[in-house]
Amino acid sequence: MKISELNQIICCIFFAAVFMFLNSSEALAESRSYKRSVEKYNIPDISLVNQNGKKVRLRSLLYGETPVVVDFIYGTCTTICPVLSAGFVNLQRNIDTKGGSVRLVSITIDPENDTPKVMKEYLKRFRAKPGWDFLTGSRADIDTVMKAFNAYIPDKMQHYPLNIIRNPKDNSWVRLFGIMSSKEFMEEFQAVAGKHKK
Amino acid sequence: MIIKYLPFLISILLATPLYSAPLTPDEDLSQSDIMRLGEQMYRNGVLPSGEYMPAYIRGDTEVDSGAFSCSSCHLRAGLGSYEGGVVTPPTTGRKLYEPYRRPPSLGDTVDQTGRYIYAKTVQERPSYNRTTLASALRFGVDPVGQKFNDVMPRYPLSDRDMTILIRYLEFLSHEPSPGASSSEFRFATIITDDVSPEERKALLNPLQNFMDRKNQQLALYNDYIKFGYIPTAEMKYAFRKASLDIWDLKGDPSTWRKQLENYNAAKPVFAILGGISNQNWKPVHDFCESERIPSLFPITDFPVVSDTSWYTYYFNKGYAQEGEGAAKYLNRLIEDADTKTVLQVVQDSEVARALASGFENSWKEMERSPIKSIKLTAGELADNKTLNKILSSRRTSVLLLWADAETLPQLKKTLSRLKGRKIIFMSSGYLGKKAADISDEVRKNIYLTWPYRLTPYIGPQTGQFDARVPIVTSVKDFGESRITSRTVAMLLQAALQGLNKIYDNLYRDHFMDVMSMQMDLTVRDYERLSFGPGQRYVSKGCYIIQLGHGKNPELIPRSEWVIQ
Numbered sequence: 001m002k003i004s005e006l007n008q009i010i011c012c013i014f015f016a017a018v019f020m021f022l023n024s025s026e027a028l029a030e031s032r033s034y035k036r037s038v039e040k041y042n043i044p045d046i047s048l049v050n051q052n053g054k055k056v057r058l059r060s061l062l063y064g065e066t067p068v069v070v071d072f073i074y075g076t077c078t079t080i081c082p083v084l085s086a087g088f089v090n091l092q093r094n095i096d097t098k099g100g101s102v103r104l105v106s107i108t109i110d111p112e113n114d115t116p117k118v119m120k121e122y123l124k125r126f127r128a129k130p131g132w133d134f135l136t137g138s139r140a141d142i143d144t145v146m147k148a149f150n151a152y153i154p155d156k157m158q159h160y161p162l163n164i165i166r167n168p169k170d171n172s173w174v175r176l177f178g179i180m181s182s183k184e185f186m187e188e189f190q191a192v193a194g195k196h197k198k
Numbered sequence: 199m200i201i202k203y204l205p206f207l208i209s210i211l212l213a214t215p216l217y218s219a220p221l222t223p224d225e226d227l228s229q230s231d232i233m234r235l236g237e238q239m240y241r242n243g244v245l246p247s248g249e250y251m252p253a254y255i256r257g258d259t260e261v262d263s264g265a266f267s268c269s270s271c272h273l274r275a276g277l278g279s280y281e282g283g284v285v286t287p288p289t290t291g292r293k294l295y296e297p298y299r300r301p302p303s304l305g306d307t308v309d310q311t312g313r314y315i316y317a318k319t320v321q322e323r324p325s326y327n328r329t330t331l332a333s334a335l336r337f338g339v340d341p342v343g344q345k346f347n348d349v350m351p352r353y354p355l356s357d358r359d360m361t362i363l364i365r366y367l368e369f370l371s372h373e374p375s376p377g378a379s380s381s382e383f384r385f386a387t388i389i390t391d392d393v394s395p396e397e398r399k400a401l402l403n404p405l406q407n408f409m410d411r412k413n414q415q416l417a418l419y420n421d422y423i424k425f426g427y428i429p430t431a432e433m434k435y436a437f438r439k440a441s442l443d444i445w446d447l448k449g450d451p452s453t454w455r456k457q458l459e460n461y462n463a464a465k466p467v468f469a470i471l472g473g474i475s476n477q478n479w480k481p482v483h484d485f486c487e488s489e490r491i492p493s494l495f496p497i498t499d500f501p502v503v504s505d506t507s508w509y510t511y512y513f514n515k516g517y518a519q520e521g522e523g524a525a526k527y528l529n530r531l532i533e534d535a536d537t538k539t540v541l542q543v544v545q546d547s548e549v550a551r552a553l554a555s556g557f558e559n560s561w562k563e564m565e566r567s568p569i570k571s572i573k574l575t576a577g578e579l580a581d582n583k584t585l586n587k588i589l590s591s592r593r594t595s596v597l598l599l600w601a602d603a604e605t606l607p608q609l610k611k612t613l614s615r616l617k618g619r620k621i622i623f624m625s626s627g628y629l630g631k632k633a634a635d636i637s638d639e640v641r642k643n644i645y646l647t648w649p650y651r652l653t654p655y656i657g658p659q660t661g662q663f664d665a666r667v668p669i670v671t672s673v674k675d676f677g678e679s680r681i682t683s684r685t686v687a688m689l690l691q692a693a694l695q696g697l698n699k700i701y702d703n704l705y706r707d708h709f710m711d712v713m714s715m716q717m718d719l720t721v722r723d724y725e726r727l728s729f730g731p732g733q734r735y736v737s738k739g740c741y742i743i744q745l746g747h748g749k750n751p752e753l754i755p756r757s758e759w760v761i762q
Contacts, residue, residue: 033256033348049762053529053564076730078273078715080282082266083255083349090259112728112738112760117563125265138758139726155717156730159282179348181256 034178036188039164041173044144048107048137051119058145061105061133067193068103068166072151072159073134074110075118080161083179085126087163090182091189092129102189104132109156111142149173165192227362236366241274243267245359253351261351271349273731274508275708276370279715284349287319291368294326320344331367332360371705377468378704383697385409386443386461388473388482388496390454400681401474401497405442408471408689412440435701443467447475447482454481462489469709471693472496472685478548483510492706494713495688495736497681499627500552503559507734509706511692511713513684513724514737517549517627520647521556523740524598524623526761527645529564531619532596539595539618541588542571545579549628550600553647557598574601582608589615597622603632609640621645626743630677634749641745645756649740650675652755655722669722673751680723687721692736725759 043062047055062068069091073081088104095102108114119134136142146152153159163176165188174192176185227235235246243251243263251263268289273279276290287298299322323340330341335353338346355363377384387405389398419437423429445461447454458481470486473496483502486493486509493509499516515522532540544554554571561569570592578584579601585608589597595618599605605612606629613620626633626646636644654668696713711731719727724737739759746752 074730076732078266078270078279078281078731079284079286079349082261082270085265086255086259086261089262110728110730111762112726113730113733115563115762125262127262127265136762138762139760140758156728157281157715157717161282179256182259184256 034161034176034180034184036177037175039150039173039175040171041149041164044141044148046137046141046144048135048141048145049116051116051123051134053116056133056135058135061103061135062166063171064103065168066101066103067168067189068105069189070105070107070149070164070166071162072109072146072149073106074108074156074159075114075122076110077156077159080159084161084163085122087180087182087185088132089126089128091185092132094182094186095189096129100193102131102193104128106132106134107145108134108136108142109146109153109159111136111139150175163188165189167192232362232365233369236362236369239359239363240268240276240366240370245355246362251353251355251359253353255351256348263351270731273708273711273715275703275705275711276367277703277705277708277711279711281715284347285319289367290370290372291364292372294331294367297325298323328364331364335360335363371703371708374704375468375706376466380438380702380704382439382441383469384441384443384465384467385469385471386445386467387471388445388447388458388475390451390475390477391446391448392476393474397474397679397681400679401472401685402444404682404685404689405472409440409442412438432701436698442471445470451477451481455485458482458485462491467491468704468706469494469693470496472688474498474681475500479510483507486510490706492710492713494693495684497679497684500548501735503556504734509710510734512735513688513727514649514735514740515556517552517625518556518559519649519735519737519740520625520627521553521558521600522560523647523649523742523757523761524553524645525557525560525564527742527757528596528598528623529561529566530761531621534567536595537567537569539593540569540598541592541594541596542569542598543579543585543588543601544571544573545601545605546573546575547602549602549625553600553625553628554598557600569598576602576604579605580608582611585612586615593617595619595621599624600628603629603635606632606635609636609644613640613643616643623647623742626676631674633676633745634673634751636745638747641747641751644744646743646745647740648743648753649737650680650723651725652741652743652753652759653725671753673745673753683722687719687723687727691719691721692716692727 043059045057045059047057050056062070069088071084071088073084085106088106092102092104108119114136116136119136123132123134143152149164151162161177161179163180163185165174165176167174174188176188180188238244239251243266245251253261253263255261271279271286272289277288277293278286280286288294300319320340323344324342326334326341334340334346335355338350338352387401389401416437416439443461443465445458447457469492471494473482473493475496475498478500479496479498480502482493482496487507490509494511495513501512501516502510503515503518528540542554542557544550572588574584589612594616597612597616599622601624609622613622620643622643623645626648633646650671652671654670656668692713695716696709699712700709714729714731714733716729718729721727725739727736728738729736741755741759742757744754744756746754
């Protein structure tokens with residue numbers, strides 16, 4: 001073994017150890033970096049428009065046998081939304097691998113700009129699979145939906161990271177404020193949905 | 199714990215061939231190569247190899263850097279942002295290689311009902327160097343071990359790629375842009391020679407007033423200091439001398455670029471404020487794009503409609519936005535099977551072509567089958583024989599009539615040739631005040647595009663006084679150029695906010711970044727102006743309206759402001 005190769009292995013082990021230490025000390029200090037609560041929401045009976053330009057009744061989309069995860073994002077967001085969407089895409093992939101099913105619903109908070117074209121390109125960028133819909137609509141309807149989920153913000157620049165999971169068994173919603181790891185997100189989903197199969 | 203972070207750790211092991219080697223610039227790469235490749239990594243998340251940069255959030259959540267890159271949060275100029283409760287700090291070498299300290303804020307201690315600053319910067323850190331910066335990008339820790347918020351991805355880059363990225367950051371926003379100094383901003387506005395003296399005055403009055411006010415405020419500020427007033431550290435950035443040059447463009451538009459280059463070479467400016475032309479704005483747009491000069495809200499009906507242009511902000515897409523509004527309304531109205539019954543008639547004029555282009559682009563975007571479109575001269579439209587012949591030869595239920603007011607006397611006959619729905623779309627902007635001449639008996643069949651405010655506006659009309667009564671839109675406003683009110687809106691809301699918030703970061707790209715992160719605005723002429731990274735047409739709406747009865751008819755909305 002050359003000296004440089006040995007050097008390389010030692011360095012890698014060192015940095016791996018540093019990284020684990022940093023994250024394990026964080027884990028001791030704070031077991032969960034997001035807030036969790038169980039809520040009941042009254043979903044308004046309105047229609048929104050999806051990424052294919054089709055009108056969809058929100059209740060039909062959310063009320064079903066399949067567990068649903070909702071978030072609020074916008075197509076040109078620079079910070080929280082891409083992180084939330086990375087969570088969605090990983091969740092979708094993980095559930096798919098385990099043979100389960102989930103309906104992912106992103107609702108825009110920028111209905112002025114988020115046309116079906118913008119939403120479609122956004123989903124494509126994140127390599128979303130079927131089962132993840134991005135919805136827009138009139139500002140009045142979007143405001144109504146945000147209020148129904150206690151997630152109203154008057155301006156998109158004030159938004160915050162929020163995932164809401166619907167339990168199809170009792171129609172309750174688990175509200176998760178903050179950024180989760182894929183593992184945490186999957187655990188939260190499974191706690192609500194059980195081992196839901198296709 | 200090990201399993202949770204396994205993907206990240208494997209990436210680190212694979213991507214760190216010689217981490218202990220000092221970070222030095224690659225000898226096989228020129229400075230321009232490093233800048234090009236670094237920009238590709240920073241803006242697009244693409245490695246020199248062409249692969250996407252690997253990235254992880256919270257250890258195990260893989261992020262595709264093609265979906266969001268460094269510039270998504272740190273923005274193009276690298277000076278960071280505040281959005282969605284996330285404070286993103288600067289990431290330029292100039293800022294990173296110096297110590298950082300910020301004053302305490304409410305978000306440090308208080309959870310304000312869950313809607314607080316979710317991710318804030320550390321309060322204090324020492325300077326980075328290349329080694330600690332590489333460590334920060336790989337592991338998310340600063341030079342003294344403080345851990346970054348989870349929204350910041352960790353990048354397991356190879357040494358070579360890391361070197362390129364760091365070298366790029368060192369040069370990012372390194373030198374202040376021309377036209378700005380710690381004591382002065384130089385601006386210009388652009389006026390083409392087709393503009394009337396009245397229009398020129400309507401533009402220049404608010405601009406000159408803005409300069410006078412800024413300079414007067416500076417004088418007051420200096421007086422306060424003379425008398426012992428001690429300003430806060432940031433206050434001085436709001437008070438700078440401002441000057442305005444007028445770049446008059448003459449002759450054929452093909453000569454404008456040369457004229458602009460001469461003006462800019464003689465006395466470069468930080469940004470173009472407003473401007474006006476009745477011709478196509480494209481030559482100016484292209485000049486600003488290539489010279490990277492911000493251009494804020496020119497008064498034009500013919501802007502460049504582009505998803506990728508960066509340096510010009512427009513109020514909206516001009517006539518193209520009216521065509522787009524008609525397309526979106528019609529999209530909801532008719533099924534695919536009826537597309538063959540739609541006919542677009544385009545007068546041979548730049549206005550009509552812009553309307554048709556807006557319609558067609560939007561129609562295509564919505565993946566609808568193409569519609570039949572024909573072009574007619576003003577003469578052909580005025581005597582109506584040609585149009586009647588065309589209408590007689592086919593079944594038409596919806597007519598998009600992009601023509602001027604000379605066609606109005608023929609509307610009744612034209613309508614009689616339509617079948618089924620019997621709807622005609624026309625442009626309020628193209629018809630102007632003469633829209634009131636549309637006879638009462640056909641008004642129920644005529645739908646007009648209206649890209650301005652319809653709800654009453656209560657607020658300052660021109661920035662000079664507060665209106666006592668709501669300003670209500672009427673047919674008399676059709677065709678109004680709204681030069682002064684729109685220029686005031688641009689100056690007092692958008693531009694001023696941007697200029698005050700760039701502090702001592704005198705970079706044009708940063709100015710554009712700050713402008714894009716503004717909250718929505720309510721102004722006199724539009725229902726809402728909304729911003730966002732990459733968004734360059736800030737008014738997105740266009741009503742479809744119908745006229746009520748009489749000489750001063752009610753404007754009846756048939757759609758929302760933004761049609762989805």
